[in-house]
Amino acid sequence: MLTRQHAIADYDSGRIFPDRLTQKLHRPYPGYAERMLRVYCRGIGRTRKELHRAVWTILSEAEDCPARRIEAFCKLLDDVATYDRDARGRAAALRKDVFHAAAERHPLVRRADRLFETEEARVKADIATRLGRPWRDIDRDLFADVIEFQRLVRFEGYADGAALLARYNVAQVQAALYDAVAMTVWATDDFKTILRYAKLAGLMHTITRTGSGQYCVRFDGPVSVLRQTRRYGTAMARFLPALIACRGWRMHAVIRTRRRGWNVGLDLSHNDGLNSHLPVPDDFDSHVEEAFAEKWGPEPRDGWRLVREGEILHQRQKVFVPDFAFQHEDGRSVLLEIVGFWTPEYLEAKQQTLKTFEDQRILLAVAAPVAEKLDTQPEQTIVYKSALLIKDVLERLNAVQ
Amino acid sequence: MSHESPQSPKLSFSGGTLLLEGVSAEDVRQLFGSGRWVWDGRAGGRRCDAIEYAAIRDRFDQAGLSVDDAVSDWRTINWPEVQLPKLRDEQQQAVAAWSRSGRGCVIMPTGTGKTVVALTIMARTATSTLIVAPVRDLMYQWHRRIVEGLGYDAGIIGDNVFRVRPVSVTTYDSACIHMAKLGNRFGLIVFDECHHLPGQIRRDAARMCAAPYRLGLTATPERSDGRHVDLDWLVGPTVYDMPISAAKGRTLADYEVVRIPVHLSPEERVRYDDLSREVRSYVAERRKTDPKYSWEDLCAETGKTPEARRALKAYFAKRSIEDRAEEKLRVLEDLFRLHSPEPCIVFAGSNAMARDVSRRFLIPCLLNHCGKKERLEILQGLESGVYPALVANRVLDEGVDLPEAKVAIVIGGTASSRQAKQRLGRVLRKSGNARAVLYEIVTAGTSEEQRSRKRRKSDAYEGTRHRRS
Numbered sequence: 001m002l003t004r005q006h007a008i009a010d011y012d013s014g015r016i017f018p019d020r021l022t023q024k025l026h027r028p029y030p031g032y033a034e035r036m037l038r039v040y041c042r043g044i045g046r047t048r049k050e051l052h053r054a055v056w057t058i059l060s061e062a063e064d065c066p067a068r069r070i071e072a073f074c075k076l077l078d079d080v081a082t083y084d085r086d087a088r089g090r091a092a093a094l095r096k097d098v099f100h101a102a103a104e105r106h107p108l109v110r111r112a113d114r115l116f117e118t119e120e121a122r123v124k125a126d127i128a129t130r131l132g133r134p135w136r137d138i139d140r141d142l143f144a145d146v147i148e149f150q151r152l153v154r155f156e157g158y159a160d161g162a163a164l165l166a167r168y169n170v171a172q173v174q175a176a177l178y179d180a181v182a183m184t185v186w187a188t189d190d191f192k193t194i195l196r197y198a199k200l201a202g203l204m205h206t207i208t209r210t211g212s213g214q215y216c217v218r219f220d221g222p223v224s225v226l227r228q229t230r231r232y233g234t235a236m237a238r239f240l241p242a243l244i245a246c247r248g249w250r251m252h253a254v255i256r257t258r259r260r261g262w263n264v265g266l267d268l269s270h271n272d273g274l275n276s277h278l279p280v281p282d283d284f285d286s287h288v289e290e291a292f293a294e295k296w297g298p299e300p301r302d303g304w305r306l307v308r309e310g311e312i313l314h315q316r317q318k319v320f321v322p323d324f325a326f327q328h329e330d331g332r333s334v335l336l337e338i339v340g341f342w343t344p345e346y347l348e349a350k351q352q353t354l355k356t357f358e359d360q361r362i363l364l365a366v367a368a369p370v371a372e373k374l375d376t377q378p379e380q381t382i383v384y385k386s387a388l389l390i391k392d393v394l395e396r397l398n399a400v401q
Numbered sequence: 402m403s404h405e406s407p408q409s410p411k412l413s414f415s416g417g418t419l420l421l422e423g424v425s426a427e428d429v430r431q432l433f434g435s436g437r438w439v440w441d442g443r444a445g446g447r448r449c450d451a452i453e454y455a456a457i458r459d460r461f462d463q464a465g466l467s468v469d470d471a472v473s474d475w476r477t478i479n480w481p482e483v484q485l486p487k488l489r490d491e492q493q494q495a496v497a498a499w500s501r502s503g504r505g506c507v508i509m510p511t512g513t514g515k516t517v518v519a520l521t522i523m524a525r526t527a528t529s530t531l532i533v534a535p536v537r538d539l540m541y542q543w544h545r546r547i548v549e550g551l552g553y554d555a556g557i558i559g560d561n562v563f564r565v566r567p568v569s570v571t572t573y574d575s576a577c578i579h580m581a582k583l584g585n586r587f588g589l590i591v592f593d594e595c596h597h598l599p600g601q602i603r604r605d606a607a608r609m610c611a612a613p614y615r616l617g618l619t620a621t622p623e624r625s626d627g628r629h630v631d632l633d634w635l636v637g638p639t640v641y642d643m644p645i646s647a648a649k650g651r652t653l654a655d656y657e658v659v660r661i662p663v664h665l666s667p668e669e670r671v672r673y674d675d676l677s678r679e680v681r682s683y684v685a686e687r688r689k690t691d692p693k694y695s696w697e698d699l700c701a702e703t704g705k706t707p708e709a710r711r712a713l714k715a716y717f718a719k720r721s722i723e724d725r726a727e728e729k730l731r732v733l734e735d736l737f738r739l740h741s742p743e744p745c746i747v748f749a750g751s752n753a754m755a756r757d758v759s760r761r762f763l764i765p766c767l768l769n770h771c772g773k774k775e776r777l778e779i780l781q782g783l784e785s786g787v788y789p790a791l792v793a794n795r796v797l798d799e800g801v802d803l804p805e806a807k808v809a810i811v812i813g814g815t816a817s818s819r820q821a822k823q824r825l826g827r828v829l830r831k832s833g834n835a836r837a838v839l840y841e842i843v844t845a846g847t848s849e850e851q852r853s854r855k856r857r858k859s860d861a862y863e864g865t866r867h868r869r870s
Contacts, residue, residue, distance in 0.1 A: 060710075066703050067710065092775045095765065099788065102763030106789035107737035116738060120761070127763075143756055146770045206443055222416030222581070223609070225441045225448055231581075231605065316445055 001079070001237065004258075006072040007175035016255050016264040018172040019069065021165050032058050033161030040077050040155045048083060049148040076167055082154040086145035094141055101127045166275040170244060173274070174237035176266055180253045181228040183219045183236045189248030191215065191309050192321045193281040197242035199319075201235040207314045212327070215312055228263075230256060244276035283308065288340050288365075289323055292388045301390070303329045304397055311335060313357045320353050322362060326397055334400050338365045338388065347373055363396055411469040412457070414585035415444065417609030419454060419472065422446035432464060433457075451584045452635070455613035472611055475529035475588035478567060482552030483524050485517060492518050495641040499616060500525070504637030506595060506617035513643065515618045516543075519591050520550040526614055528588030529567040533576045533606055535594045541773050543570045543593065558583070560773075573597055576606035589614035596621055598635055599628035607635040657838050662845035663728040676719040683712035723844040724750045724813045730761050732842050736810055737762065737790065744783055746806045747792040750813020758792040758812075767793040780804060810840040813849070 008019035021029045039054045052074045059070045086092075102108065105118040112119040128135040143149055158164040177183070183203075187194055198205060198219050206218040219239070221232040236253065243249060250269040257264060268274070284290040296306045310325025311333070322335040339350060347370070354362065364381045371383045382392050411422045421429070421438060422445065429438050429447060437457075438447035449457070454472055461468045488496065495507045495518045503526075509515045523530050532547075534540045537560040547555045547568065556566030559575035565583065590610050592598050595617030598607055607615070617636035622629050632639075665673055687694040702709035737745060749755035752768055759766035765779040765788055782788040784804030843849050 060707075063707065067713070089772065089775075092772060096775070096778065098763055099765045103782075103788050106762070106764070107734060107741055108762050109734055109738065110731070116741075123763070139760060142760065143770075146752075146756075146768070204443055222418050222441075222444075222448065223450075225439045225443075226418065226450060230602070316443060 002072050002075055002171045002175045004175060004178050006068050006075060006171075007178070008066060008068050008072075008172060009176055011257075011264060014264055016176055016257075016266050018169075018176040018266070020169050020172065028062060029165055030161045032062065033164045036073060036077060037157055037161060037164060040081060040152070041157060043152050043155070045151055045153075047149050047151055048078070051077075051152060052148075072168065072171065073164075076164065076171060077155075080156040080158065081152055082156075083150040084144075084153050085150055089145075091141060091143060091145040094138065095143075097131065098127055098138065098142065101130060163277075167277060170241060170274055170276065173266070173268065174240050176255055177237040177240060177253060178233040179230050179255050179258060180233040180236050180266070181220070181230060181256050181263070182224065183251065183253040185217045185219065185243065185249055185251050186210065186214070187217065187246070187249045188214050189309070190246035190281050191312050193246055194243060194249065195312070195319050195321065198239050201239040203232060203235050203239065204317060205314075205319070207312055207319070209312075213307060213310050213325070228254075228256060241276045241278050244270075244274050245278040245280055246270065247280070285323065286338065286340050288367075288384075288388055289338055292338075292390075293324070295390055300329065302394055302398060304334075304394070305329075313360055315356055318353070318356055320357055328397075332400060333361070334397055335360060335362045336365060336393070337362060339370055340367045342367075342370045342373065344373075361400060363393070365393070409467065409469055410461075411471070412461075413471045414451060414474075414611060415448070417451055417581040417584050417605070418448045419451055419457065419611070420444055420446045420448055432460060432466075450608050451611040452608045454611035458613075472585050473588070474585045475612075476567060478527050478529060478553075480524055480527070480551040480553055483550070484552070485520055485524065485550050488517065488521060489514070491643050492521075495643070496521050496525075498640040502637065502640065503613065504615040505640035506619065506622065506632055506636055506638070508619055508622055508639060508642040510643065511620045515593075515620075516546050517550070519593075519616060519618060520546065522616055523547075523568075523589065523591070524551060526589050528614065529586060530569075530589040530591065531576070531583070531587040531610075531612070532570045532591045532593060533573055533598075534570065535573055535597050537572055538776060539593060540570045540572050541776070545777075573603045573606055577603055580606055580609040584610040587612050589616070591615075592617045592636055595619045595632060595636055596624055596629060599624060599631040604631065604635055658841065659838060660841045660843060661732055662843055662850070663726060663732050664845050665722065665726055666728065669722050669726060673719060673722050676715040676722070679715040680712050680719065683708060721751075721753075723849045725754050725757060726844045729754075729812050729842050729844070730758065733758065733762070733810065733812065736808070736840060740808045742789060743808055744786070744788075744804070744806045745790040745808040745810060746783075747790065747810045747812060749792055749794050752794050754813055755792050755794045762790070762792075764788065764790045764792055767791060769794075807837045808840070809838070810842065812842045 010017040010019075023030075035058050036055050039051060039058070043051050043054070055074050055077070056070055059065045059073065102123060105123050107116065108118055108120040108123050109116045110120060112122075124135050128138060131138060144151070158167065185194060194217070195205065198217075202221070203219040204221055204224075208216045208218075210216050219232075219236060221229075221235070223229050223231060243251065247270055251267070253266040253268075255264050255266050256262070284293065293306060293308065304326045305328075307325045307327060309321050309323070310327065311322065313320040313322070313335075322337040324336040324338075326334045326336065328334075337350075339347075354364070362380065365388050366381055366383055368383055368385050371381065382388070382396060384392070410424045413420050413422075420441075424432075424447070426440075437453065438449050440446075441448045451472075458470070461470075491509070492514055495509065499505055499507060499518075499522060507515065507518060509518070519532075532540075532543045532555075534543055540557065540559055544555050544557060547553050547570070553568055554566075556564045556569035558565060558569055558571035558579060560572075563579075565586065567586075569587075571579070587610070590607070590612040592607070592615075596619050598604060598617070615636045617632060622632065622639070664670075684694060684699065687698070691698070699709055699713060703713050733747065747755075747758055747764075749758060755766050755768060758764070765782065767776060767779055771779070779788065779791055781804075783791050783806070
C-alpha cells in the first residue's frame, strides 16, 4: 500500500479522481513497468538507494510523470521485495568497534601538527589494520543498516508489468481513501464477501434494503456519529481490494481533503475496470451448495426461483447472509442455509445467529452427522446424506404459507 | 428514572467513545441537557467522546442515580520500589498545583526536571498510567526512568512492539491508532511535550481516552496554528508555568551563543549559483504570466512539466549544498580542537550530513535507525567519557536526556524557534562552573543565513555573539 505522501489526484466539480494509468493515455507505461521489474529482478545485492535511482532514471523519460508517481512505484516495488535489514546488528557492532577505536584519538585532524598528531588518514588506516579489512569496505558497511543502504536479497515481484500498473491504479484509489470520512456501497451480489471483508477491516455498517436483492451499506466507525473523522479511512482503503474483486457493486466515498478541508466525492463501480490482486469470490462455499444450485437450474420450480446470497439479514452489527433465497412468483420468500462442515464453535455461532433471526423464514439443510449435534426446531431442518435433494426442499417450500 | 426505563442504564467503552444504553431520550435530556449524547442506531444507544467520562460519572453521582458502569478497566498500582529524588521548590509547587484538580498542563523549561514531577504524580496517583511521548527515543527514555524511579517495568506500545501493561509508554502516533482499543485501560494519562497533542489527528489520543486524571508537560506550549488553546479541554488548563528566565543561571548552566559563518568552496559556490539561477529564472518566467505564482504552484506543476520538475530538483540540490558544505567539516575540526577533551554534541540538519560528520571524525551518530541498545550505549558512552563527541539529527530535538555537555554545535536545521529552544535546553542541562557554549555554523550568502536569523528570534538565543570569519 502507498502512503498519503504518494497520493496524486485531480479534482473537478466536487469530485476526486485518483491518478490512473490507462492504455489510452499512458502508452509507454507498460514498457516502463517491465523495465522497472527487470531492475529489481536483476538488482539482488544492490542498495535501496541505487534501485530507486534506477527507477527514477526510467521514469524521468516520461513527459508527464510527477515525483510522487515515481516514489509510489518505488514503494510498490519495495512492498514485494526483501532487503537485508541487518537483523543481527553487524553494522551496529562494526560502528561500535570503529568509534571505540577512534575515541582515544579524537579529534581526527586533516593534517597532524604538534598539538594533535591524530591524522584522519592514519587513524583510519590503523583501524583498518586492526580489524583486518580495507578501510573502503569498512566505510561501505558502516551504515549498511540504514534504510536507503540496505541491500536487496529477494524480489517476489509482480506477474508482469500490467500487474504492477494494475496494483498502482488500485493503490492510488486506496491513497485517496485514507482521507475518507464515509463510504457507501450499493450491491446486488457477493454480499457475504463485502460484509466479511469490511468487518475484517474493522468497519461498522448500516444496511438498507433498496429493493429485492439490492442493498445499500454505509461503512464507517463508532466515532462517525459524533463528527466527520478520517480515522476509518485506512480501514476503508484496506477493504477496497476485496470490494474490487466482487461483482455487482457501486461505491461512493466522501473524502475530506487535507489542504482545504473540503469534502469531495469519490465514485467507483465494478465497471470501472480496476483489477484487484484478490481473486473473484467463489460462487459457492461448498460442493453441496454448488451441486444443488446446478441441479435446480435457472428456471423456477413450482414457482420458486433460486437466488444465491439473495438477502441480507441484519440486526445492529450482526449480519447473516444465508446461502440461498427462494423467491416465489406470488411474493413469498424463504431463505436456505446449508450446514455441512462443522466444529463445535461454528455450530454454536450458527445457533446464536439463528436465534437472533428467529422471526425469519429460514430452512436449514444439515448434513446427517451434524444434525445430531444441532438443537433446532425440526420443521426448520432438512437432513441430507451426501447431496441435498430438490424434492425435499420443494416439499418444505410448498408447505410455507 | 429506573421506573421509566425498561433496563437499568448501562455505560460502556466502545471504540474510543462511551456508549449509554437503557436510558430514555427524555431522561438523557434532563440529566445532561442536549448536545452531549448522540443517538447511534447501529448500536442501539447513545454515544459521546470517551474524554467526557469523568464529567458524566460526576453527573450520575450528583443525581444519585445508579448506572451499570463497565468503562473503567484501570486498577490501583503498587509501585515495587519508589526511589525519587527530593523535589526542588518549583517542582513541589508544580506537583501541588496539579494535584488540586487532577488534570492540567505543567509548563517547565527543558532541563528543570519535568520527568521527576511526572513520576512523583504517578507515584501518588497510584493508578494504571499511560505515558505518551512524541518519538520512540523519548518513549524508551520514559521506560527507563519508570524502572529507575518507581521500580516498574512498563509496557511498550510502539516501535513495532505491542506489550500492554497497566503502566505503559507509547508515542503519539501509536496512541492515536490504539486508543480506540486501549482508551479505558488507564486512569492517568501523561502527555509529554504536550504541544504535539492538539494536531488534528493526534488529539484523538486525548479525546478517545476515558482517563479521569490527565497531565500535560511542555516547555513550549504555543503552536503556530494557535491550536494550543485546545489543551484546556484535551488535558486541562495550565496549572503551573515556570518562565525560562527563572531557570537560567540557577538550575541550568549559563550559556553563550556563537555564530560562525562558513563559505562555500569555489566549486560549491559555482554550482550553488547555477542552481539558484535555475530556480529563480523558472519562477520569474512563470510570474510573467501569473504574478502570484508560488512555491505550492511549483510543486503542483511538477506533475505536468519536466521544467518544473527540474526546478524543484535544483532547489533540493541547492539546499543539500548549503547543508553539506565541506567547509563546515573544517570548522568542526577547529571546534573539536579548541574544546578537546570536553564532550561536544553536534546537531546536523539532515541524516546525510550527520553521517558525513560521523564518517569524517568517527564519532557515534544518533539517528532514527539506531536500535534501543545502540542508542543507550552511545548516550552512556558520552556520559562516562568513552566517547568524546556525538552527532545527532533531529532525533534529539526534544527532551531526550543527554549527558552533561557544555559544548553544542548546530550545523543546520530548520528555523522553528521551538526547535531552537529545545536544542539549547540539551546543552544547558545540568549546572557546573563552566559556561556552556552553543555554536551555530551557517553557510554565508545562502538561504541558511536567513533561517539562522529567524531561529535567533527565540528568546533562548538572546545575547548572541558573532565571530568574524
